[in-house]
Every structure is written in C-alpha cells, then in structure tokens.
Amino acid sequence: MIDFSYTIWILLIPLIVFVVTGLTGNRFKPIVTGIIGTAGLGVVFLLSVITAYKFFFVLDKVGGAFQRLLAFNHTWLHLTDKLHIDIGVLLDPISVMMLIVISTVSFMVHIYSLGYMKGEKGFARFFSILSLFSFSMLGLVIATNIFQMYIFWELVGVSSFLLIGFYYEKDSAVAASKKAFIVTRFADLGFLIGILLLSYTTGTFDFITLTGPNSPAFTSGQGIMFLGMSTMTWSMLFVFMGGAGKSAMFPLHIWLPDAMEGPTPVSALIHAATMVVAGVYLVARMFPIFHHEQSALEIVAWVGGFTSLFAAVIACTQYDIKRVLAYSTMSQIGYMMLALGVSGYGGEDGLGYMASMFHLFTHAFFKALLFLGAGAIIHAVHSNYMNEMGGLRKYLPITHATFLIACLAISGIPPFAGFFSKDEILVAAFHHNKALFAMEYLVAGMTAFYMFRLYFNVFWGQEQHYHHTPHEAPVTMTIPLIILAIGSTFAGFIPFTKLVTSDSLPFESHTEWGIAIPSILIALAGIGIATMLYMKKSDTSKKIATALGGFYTAAYGKFYIDQVYLFITKKILFNYVSRPVAWFDRHIVDGTMNQFAYVTNVVSDRIKGFQSGQLQQYALVFISGVIALALLFIYLWTN
Amino acid sequence: MFEGVPIHWFLVLSTLMFFIGIYGFLVRKNLITMLMSIELILNSVCINFVAFNKILYPGHLEGMFFTLFIIAVAAAEASVAIAIIINIYRRLVNIDVEKMDEMKY
Amino acid sequence: MTNNQFMFLLFSVVIVVFSLLTVTSRRILRAATFLLFVLVSTSGLYFLLRFNFLAAIQLTLYAGGIVVLIIFSVLLTSHISEKLAIPPVTKRIFAAIAAIAGAVLCILTILQTQFVQKTFDPARTNIRTIGEGMLSTGKYGYALPFEVISVLLLAAMIGSIILAKKRKD
Numbered sequence: 071m072i073d074f075s076y077t078i079w080i081l082l083i084p085l086i087v088f089v090v091t092g093l094t095g096n097r098f099k100p101i102v103t104g105i106i107g108t109a110g111l112g113v114v115f116l117l118s119v120i121t122a123y124k125f126f127f128v129l130d131k132v133g134g135a136f137q138r139l140l141a142f143n144h145t146w147l148h149l150t151d152k153l154h155i156d157i158g159v160l161l162d163p164i165s166v167m168m169l170i171v172i173s174t175v176s177f178m179v180h181i182y183s184l185g186y187m188k189g190e191k192g193f194a195r196f197f198s199i200l201s202l203f204s205f206s207m208l209g210l211v212i213a214t215n216i217f218q219m220y221i222f223w224e225l226v227g228v229s230s231f232l233l234i235g236f237y238y239e240k241d242s243a244v245a246a247s248k249k250a251f252i253v254t255r256f257a258d259l260g261f262l263i264g265i266l267l268l269s270y271t272t273g274t275f276d277f278i279t280l281t282g283p284n285s286p287a288f289t290s291g292q293g294i295m296f297l298g299m300s301t302m303t304w305s306m307l308f309v310f311m312g313g314a315g316k317s318a319m320f321p322l323h324i325w326l327p328d329a330m331e332g333p334t335p336v337s338a339l340i341h342a343a344t345m346v347v348a349g350v351y352l353v354a355r356m357f358p359i360f361h362h363e364q365s366a367l368e369i370v371a372w373v374g375g376f377t378s379l380f381a382a383v384i385a386c387t388q389y390d391i392k393r394v395l396a397y398s399t400m401s402q403i404g405y406m407m408l409a410l411g412v413s414g415y416g417g418e419d420g421l422g423y424m425a426s427m428f429h430l431f432t433h434a435f436f437k438a439l440l441f442l443g444a445g446a447i448i449h450a451v452h453s454n455y456m457n458e459m460g461g462l463r464k465y466l467p468i469t470h471a472t473f474l475i476a477c478l479a480i481s482g483i484p485p486f487a488g489f490f491s492k493d494e495i496l497v498a499a500f501h502h503n504k505a506l507f508a509m510e511y512l513v514a515g516m517t518a519f520y521m522f523r524l525y526f527n528v529f530w531g532q533e534q535h536y537h538h539t540p541h542e543a544p545v546t547m548t549i550p551l552i553i554l555a556i557g558s559t560f561a562g563f564i565p566f567t568k569l570v571t572s573d574s575l576p577f578e579s580h581t582e583w584g585i586a587i588p589s590i591l592i593a594l595a596g597i598g599i600a601t602m603l604y605m606k607k608s609d610t611s612k613k614i615a616t617a618l619g620g621f622y623t624a625a626y627g628k629f630y631i632d633q634v635y636l637f638i639t640k641k642i643l644f645n646y647v648s649r650p651v652a653w654f655d656r657h658i659v660d661g662t663m664n665q666f667a668y669v670t671n672v673v674s675d676r677i678k679g680f681q682s683g684q685l686q687q688y689a690l691v692f693i694s695g696v697i698a699l700a701l702l703f704i705y706l707w708t709n
Numbered sequence: 710m711f712e713g714v715p716i717h718w719f720l721v722l723s724t725l726m727f728f729i730g731i732y733g734f735l736v737r738k739n740l741i742t743m744l745m746s747i748e749l750i751l752n753s754v755c756i757n758f759v760a761f762n763k764i765l766y767p768g769h770l771e772g773m774f775f776t777l778f779i780i781a782v783a784a785a786e787a788s789v790a791i792a793i794i795i796n797i798y799r800r801l802v803n804i805d806v807e808k809m810d811e812m813k814y
Numbered sequence: 815m816t817n818n819q820f821m822f823l824l825f826s827v828v829i830v831v832f833s834l835l836t837v838t839s840r841r842i843l844r845a846a847t848f849l850l851f852v853l854v855s856t857s858g859l860y861f862l863l864r865f866n867f868l869a870a871i872q873l874t875l876y877a878g879g880i881v882v883l884i885i886f887s888v889l890l891t892s893h894i895s896e897k898l899a900i901p902p903v904t905k906r907i908f909a910a911i912a913a914i915a916g917a918v919l920c921i922l923t924i925l926q927t928q929f930v931q932k933t934f935d936p937a938r939t940n941i942r943t944i945g946e947g948m949l950s951t952g953k954y955g956y957a958l959p960f961e962v963i964s965v966l967l968l969a970a971m972i973g974s975i976i977l978a979k980k981r982k983d
Contacts, residue, residue, distance in 0.1 A: 681813050682810060682813050683809070683810025683811065683813025684806075684807060684810055684813075685806050685809070686734070686735050686736075686806060686807075686905075689734060689735060690735050690908060690909065690912060693731060693735070693912050693916065694912050696916075697912065697915055697916045697919060700919055701919060704919075704923060713816040713818055713819045714816075714818050714819055714822045715931070716929050716931060717924055717925060717929075718822060718826070719859075720924045721921050721924060721925075722829065722830070724917055724920045724921055724924065725830050725917060726829060726830065726833050726852075727917075727920075728913040728914070728916050728917040728920075729830070729833040729834055729836075729913070730833070730837070731909075731912070731916065732837055732909050732910060732912075732913040733836065733837025733838075735905070735908070735909035735912065736837070736901040736905055736906050736909045737898075737901070738898070738899065738901065739842060739892075739898055741842060741846075741884060741887055741888055741891065741892075742837070742842060742845055742898070744884065745836055745837075745845060745849050745884065746836075746837055748849060748853075748880065748884075749833055749836065749837070749849070749852065752852065752853065752856050752876070755856070755872075756856060756859060759859075759860060759863055759865060759868065760863070763863045763864070763865070764931055764932070765929060765930065765931065766932070767932050769954065770939065770943065770947055770954070771954070773865055773867075773868050773939065773944070774947065774948070774956050774959075776868055777868065777871060778959055778963055780871060780872065780875050780876060781875075781963045781966075781967060782963070782966065783876070783880065784875055784879060784880060784967070784970075785966055785967050785970035787880045787883055787884070788970050788971065788974045789970050789973055789974050789977070791883055791884070791886075791887045791978075792973070792974035792975070792976075792977035792978040793977055794887060794891065795890060795891070795977075795978045796977050796978060798890070798891045799980075804891050
C-alpha cells in the first residue's frame with residue numbers, strides 16, 4: 071500500500087500561496103508575487119504528476135480495476151452517525167486525471183501570465199486570485215463527498231467572478247462578472263436542491279458509497295413519483311442543472327461569452343480548460359447513478375448535443391476571436407456531455423464515458439493553447455476583432471505554428487489529439503442514437519470551418535494597418551504555447567481505455583475507420599470551405615451571409631437568448647415578482663420598523679424634558695416621591 | 710420623662726427644621742445657600758439622635774456617638790463641597806445651580 | 815411650665831425662626847449668620863440634655879469651623895452688597911407644598927406614636943466614658959468607626975486641596 075496522504079499538500083499549497091500573496095501582495099514587487107504563485111503551482115504540478123504515476127503504474131489493482139482510495143479524510147460536520155460532512159482527498163482515475171489537467175494548464179497559465187500581465191495594475195492581485203482558483207478547482211475534483219464538492223464548486227464560482235471582473239474599472243467587465251455569478255448561482259441553487267434530495271433519500275453524501283456497486287441511490291427514492299419521474303431522477307436532474315450552469319450548457323450558457331471580459335489567461339484556464347468542465351466532471355463523478363436513471367441521462371445527452379450544435383452555429387458568425395473560442399468551448403463541452411449521455415456502464419459499453427473524459431483531457435490542452443495563442447495575438451495587435459487582423463503569420467511565427475496545431479487538433483485531423491477523442495465520442499454516439507450522431511458529424515464539420523475561418527482571418531488574408539508592427543510574444547508566453555502544442559499533438563496517443571473507464575476496468579478499443587474516415591473528410595471539407603472563403607480576401611463570405619438572411623442575423627445575435635433572458639427578468643420577474651416583494655419589504659417590513667423607531671423617537675422627544683439637568687427639579691421629584699411612598703405605606707395601605 | 714419635655718416636642722422641632730432645610734434646598738439657587746440648607750437637615754437629624762438617646766435610652770451613649778460622627782462627616786462634606794464650589798466658580802464665574810445642566814439629555 | 819420646658823421652647827423658637835430666615839434671607843452673609851444662631855441654639859439644646867461634650871463639639875466644629883468656612887467661601891464667590899434673586903413663585907409654591915406636606919405627614923406620625931419614656935438621667939456624661947467608648951473594641955465600642963472617620967477626614971482634606979487647587983492649564 072502506498073501512502074498518498076501527501077496529496078493534501080496539492081490542496082494546501084495553493085491555499086497558502088493565496089493567503090500569503092493576498093496579504094502581502096502590496097509589500098513586494100509584483101513580480102515576486104507572480105514568481106511565488108508560479109513556483110507554488112510548479113510544486114503542485116510535480117506532486118500531481120507523481121501522484122498520477124504512482125496511482126496508475128505503481129499502485130496495485132484490485133481485480134484488475136483501479137482502486138478508489140481515500141488518501142486523506144477528516145470528519146468536519148458530524149450530523150448523524152451515517153450522515154456527516156467530510157473534507158478529504160479521493161483518488162480514483164478521473165480525479166487523478168483531472169489533477170493532471172488542472173495542474174498542467176494552471177501551471178502553464180501562470181508562466182504565461184508572467185509575460186502577459188506584465189505591468190498591469192493589480193498584477194499581484196491577479197496571481198493571488200489565480201492561486202485561490204487553483205485551490206478551489208483542485209479541491210473540487212478530489213472531493214470525497216458531494217457536499218465538499220459543492221463548497222469548492224462555489225469557491226470556484228467566486229474566483230471566476232473575481233477574475234472576470236479583474237478590470238473592475240471597465241463597466242462591461244463588472245457587468246460580465248455579475249452575470250456569470252448570478253447565472254451560475256442560479257444553477258447552483260438547482261445543484262443544492264439536488265444534493266439535498268439525494269442525501270435525504272440515500273442518507274449519505276459520500277461518493278464512494280453513492281457510486282459503489284451497492285449504492286443506496288439505486289434502491290431508494292424510486293417510490294415517490296412527481297410529473298412521471300422518481301425522486302432520484304429529479305435529484306439527478308437538479309444536480310445536472312448545477313453542472314449545466316457551470317459548463318455553460320444551453321440555456322444557462324449566456325454567461326460564458328461575456329466572461330471573456332476577463333484577462334485572456336483567465337479565459338484559458340477557467341473558461342476553457344478547467345472550471346467549465348466541472349459540470350462534465352460532476353456528471354462523470356455521479357455517472358453510476360445517472361446511468362441508473364436513464365431518463366436523466368437521456369436529457370444530459372440531448373442538452374449536450376443541442377448545445378454543441380447551437381454554439382457551433384453562433385461561433386461561425388462571431389468576429390471577436392475570444393468569443394469564437396468561447397462558443398467553440400461550449401460546443402466541445404456539449405460533445406463531452408453528449409458522450410456521457412450516450413454512454414453505458416462497464417466495459418466497452420462505457421465507451422462514451424471514456425471518450426468524454428478523453429475529450430476533456432485533450433480539449434484542455436488544445437483549447438488552453440488556442441486561448442493563450444489568442445492572448446498572444448491580442449497582445450500583439452491590441453484588438454479582439456478578427457476583421458482588424460490579417461497576415462500575422464510573418465510577425466508571430468511561434469504563435470502561428472502552435473495555433474495551427476491547436477486548430478488541427480480541435481478539427482479532428484489525425485494524428486493530433488482531438489481526432490482520437492472526438493472519434494471515440496462519435497463511435498459511442500453512433501451505437502446509441504443515430505440522430506445525435508448525425509448532429510455531431512455536422513458539428514465536427516462546423517468546428518473545422520469556424521476554427522479555420524478564425525485561423526485564416528488572423529494569420530492570412532489582407533494585412534491590416536496596425537498601431538505598431540506586431541511582435542512575437544516574450545519567451546514566458548511562448549514556452550507555455552510550445553509545451554501545450556506538444557501536449558495537443560501527442561495527448562491523443564495516451565491509452566485512455568486502459569486508464570480511465572466507467573468501471574475502472576481497462577478494455578480494448580480500436581479505431582472504427584468506418585466512422586473515422588467520414589469524420590476526417592467532413593473536417594477537411596470544413597477546412598476547405600474556410601480556405602476558399604477566407605485565405606484570400608473575397609466577398610464570397612459576405613454574399614453567403616446575405617443569402618442566409620435572417621438565419622445569419624439571428625446567429626450573429628446569438629439567437630437573442632440574452633434578450634429573452636432580459637425580457638424575462640426585466641419585464642416579467644422585476645415587474646411582477648421583485649416589485650411587489652420590494653414594496654412589501656419597503657412598506658410593510660421596513661414600515662413596521664420605521665414606525666417603531668418613529669414612536670420611540672417621538673416619545674423620547676417628549677419625555678427628554680425630564681432629564682433637564684436641573685438638580686432642584688430632581689430633588690423635588692425625589693422628595694415628593696418619598697412623601698408619596700410614606701403616605702402610601704403608613705396611611706393608605708394599612709391592612 | 711425629661712422634666713416635663715416629652716420626646717414629641719424634640720421630634721416636632723427636628724421635623725420642622727428638617728423640612729425648612731428641604732425647602733431651602735429646593736428654592737435656593739446659590740450653591741452655598743443650598744449647602745447651608747443641607748447643614749440644617751443634618752443638624753435636625755443630630756437633634757433626633759440625641760433626644761432618642763437621652764430620653765428613651767438614658768443608660769447608653771450610641772446617639773451621642775452617632776451625632777459626633779455626623780458632625781465629623783458634615784465637616785468633611787462641607788470642606789469637599791466648598792472645594793467643589795470654588796472650582797465651579799473658577800470655571801463658570803458663578804455658582805448658580807440652574808446653570809449647571811451639562812448632564813441634561 | 816418648668817425651667818426645662820421654658821428653655822426648650824426658647825431654643826425651639828430661635829431655631830425655627832432663624833432656620834426660616836436662613837433659607838429666605840436675600841443677603842447671603844446674613845443667611846450664614848442666621849445659620850450660626852441656629853447651630854448655637856442647637857448646642858444649647860445639647861447642654862439642656864446634659865451632653866456637655868457634644869455641645870462643646872457642636873459649638874467649636876459647627877459654629878466655629880463650618881460656618882467660618884462657609885463665610886470664607888461666600889466672601890470668595892460673592893459680593894457682600896449683592897442680593898440674591900427671589901426664586902420664581904412656582905418654584906417656591908411647589909417646594910413649600912412638598913415641605914409642608916412632608917412636615918405634616920411626619921408630625922402626624924410622630925404625635926400618633928407612643929414612646930416608652932424612661933425617667934430622666936440627670937447625670938452629665940463623663941468625658942472618660944466617652945473616651946473609652948471611642949477607643950474600645952468591645953460592646954458599645956467605637957474604635958472602628960473612629961478609625962474610618964479619621965481616614966475619611968484625611969481623604970476629604972486631600973480631596974478638597976486637589977479640587978480647589980489651581981490647574982496648571
């Protein structure tokens with residue numbers, strides 16, 4: 071038995087760094103804070119790699135399956151003997167995989183930020199919050215129970231809020247951070263209800279108990295039906311609502327594009343690689359229960375599939391490169407959700423589960439790379455809009471090369487990482503649901519199209535007039551790009567079927583070329599169309615847009631989901647719910663209190679004359695009182 | 710019986726003196742005259758003690774000792790009060806009790 | 815009317831009249847003088863009751879000490895020619911009502927009460943007895959109050975010096 075208790079330091083180091091840098095940030099030079107933060111994350115990265123190595127290759131397997139072990143556990147709130155809230159470290163294949171993903175990307179983003187954020191006001195604050203985020207995200211994935219996960223889930227939300235609103239002097243950033251916080255909070259309300267339902271029916275928070283073979287979730291909560299679904303199904307749906315909020319699934323996705331107001335490294339870390347996949351991770355973590363509740367799982371699949379298509383359509387029309395990437399992120403997370411939704415449990419049936427985790431892993435690399443590349447581009451030309459860019463490949467050779475690799479990876483061109491994971495998803499979808507499968511084929515083509523639309527618009531096309539000659543990013547920014555590019559190239563060769571599976575038992579998989587070859591062709595077709603339209607400057611794209619008419623306008627306007635939300639909140643909720651509540655609060659609740667205060671005030675105003683400060687008045691009253699008492703007790707009250 | 714003077718006479722006398730003192734305390738504005746009223750009150754109490762001692766408990770001396778101590782306390786009280794009055798006079802240039810209402814509301 | 819009764823009534827009339835004058839006189843120095851008469855008559859009452867030592871103390875301490883102290887402070891804080899203002903009528907009425915009501919109540923109570931009066935002990939109090947009582951720690955001994963009073967007097971002395979002292983600021 072190997073001792074894994076040191077893994078608690080993976081949590082503690084970022085926390086300590088956060089506290090130390092948060093408290094002392096103003097005393098040192100900003101760069102010192104940056105280096106402390108980066109060094110802390112470096113240690114976490116090393117610890118994670120060691121943990122992963124030991125877990126996957128050294129630790130003995132039980133019956134051929136990877137163990138799930140509690141590396142550290144502390145009973146925090148003892149509610150009843152069965153129901154208690156613990157804080158601990160749970161190691162199993164997916165949490166160890168997530169440790170690798172988070173620590174790698176976070177470490178890269180830290181290094182990158184040293185260059186990108188240089189000279190920014192609030193540099194120390196940035197690194198401090200980045201450490202807080204790393205702490206919360208790591209705590210989320212190694213949570214031993216759903217309540218611990220919820221705590222860290224909210225912490226992640228807070229740090230996301232703080233980082234989106236990093237440029238708090240900009241109104242749009244403030245609005246975006248508020249929007250992200252409120253939308254995810256709303257979703258988290260569902261998550262909380264789900265947790266309460268689940269723990270009420272099963273009597274436990276613990277993941278190991280909940281997702282084990284004899285889970286109480288399989289047997290309890292089936293009797294009571296509501297709207298045709300059992301309690302357990304409802305609780306799973308509510309839990310999924312929380313996951314959908316965090317992972318920006320339709321219709322709770324509206325915060326993610328706006329979240330791009332944050333600094334680009336933040337977008338890379340939080341809104342591409344780690345936090346937004348928390349929803350996927352949550353579903354994967356609870357997968358045995360979801361699998362048991364097929365109707366809930368079906369909803370997961372359809373929400374994922376629809377979001378991936380929906381986001382891909384919008385991504386084709388946007389001009390802000392970070393927003394294109396944001397919609398692309400939504401689309402890819404939709405893929406992962408879909409893969410989970412179509413997955414079975416155990417062995418080769420669990421292909422979708424494996425594929426989802428696999429895609430999460432590879433996506434983290436190439437999407438972080440894309441965002442960091444976008445950051446380098448923005449750093450060079452000081453603009454977010456691709457129609458203000460063009461011909462940058464001469465000026466930014468390293469960014470260009472790495473960005474191209476990431477584009478190929480996300481488009482699913484072999485041998486880059488995206489191909490393998492996406493192919494597994496398509497295979498899983500094919501075996502489960504043909505409609506979803508067709509949808510995903512379409513999305514694969516669109517992904518290739520919009521990524522290369524972006525690529526050609528930025529790096530090829532007509533050279534624009536820039537404020538100053540664009541220059542390649544400093545070395546602290548290019549090194550993470552190169553490392554992530556290597557990851558994006560080779561991550562696909564990791565044998566995930568041997569490592570991360572639904573029941574922790576390895577199985578053999580083989581590329582189904584019958585599905586893979588058409589998907590490659592579709593991706594190539596997408597790339598081809600993008601090449602024709604955008605490699606040279608031409609008006610064809612505009613003509614097509616005009617030809618599509620209303621549909622294009624709708625997609626460009628993000629299908630007016632934001633407006634619908636605004637209508638619902640401002641016109642309906644504010645007018646018919648908030649206003650009466652506010653009226654009640656102001657006039658009834660406050661009014662009562664104001665009346666109390668008013669009466670007290672008036673009375674005291676009247677009687678304050680008694681406190682005249684006139685000694686002789688006091689004496690007169692005192693003596694009259696004594697005489698009255700004497701009269702009362704000697705003559706009047708004589709029984 | 711003290712040779713034809715009943716104790717009631719003493720008590721009525723001291724009562725009159727006491728309430729004259731009270732009256733003075735209530736109407737006089739000058740702090741020193743108020744102090745004099747307090748002396749009257751104290752004195753009436755002394756008369757009571759002495760009369761009780763001599764007429765009701767002739768064998769003892771408690772009343773007399775009490776009176777002695779009251780006189781001592783009155784002396785201490787008068788000296789401190791006059792020190793305070795002089796201090797107030799130094800600050801306010803008068804010793805009118807109605808002007809000293811800084812502690813009001 | 816016995817001698818005692820006569821003397822008592824004489825002192826009583828002096829006490830009551832000069833008490834009234836003390837609290838109503840508009841000249842503050844005269845008020846102090848009237849107070850002196852009251853205190854002297856009181857000491858006469860003590861002589862009448864054969865408390866010679868106490869009467870002497872009353873004369874020296876009250877009449878000699880406190881009244882002189884009061885007169886000093888009067889001279890420090892007021893002009894001799896100055897007349898005190900007549901208090902407002904309402905104030906006087908309320909104070910008189912309170913005082914008269916209290917006096918009536920007390921006098922009624924006193925007159926209704928029967929006291930067990932002993933025969934008069936005409937002996938003068940021996941000064942030796944007083945001294946022994948003052949310093950004795952046994953029954954009817956007053957050593958502890960004596961000590962406490964001495965500490966109190968010391969404290970009063972220091973306190974009045976501190977209070978009346980000119981501040982440096």
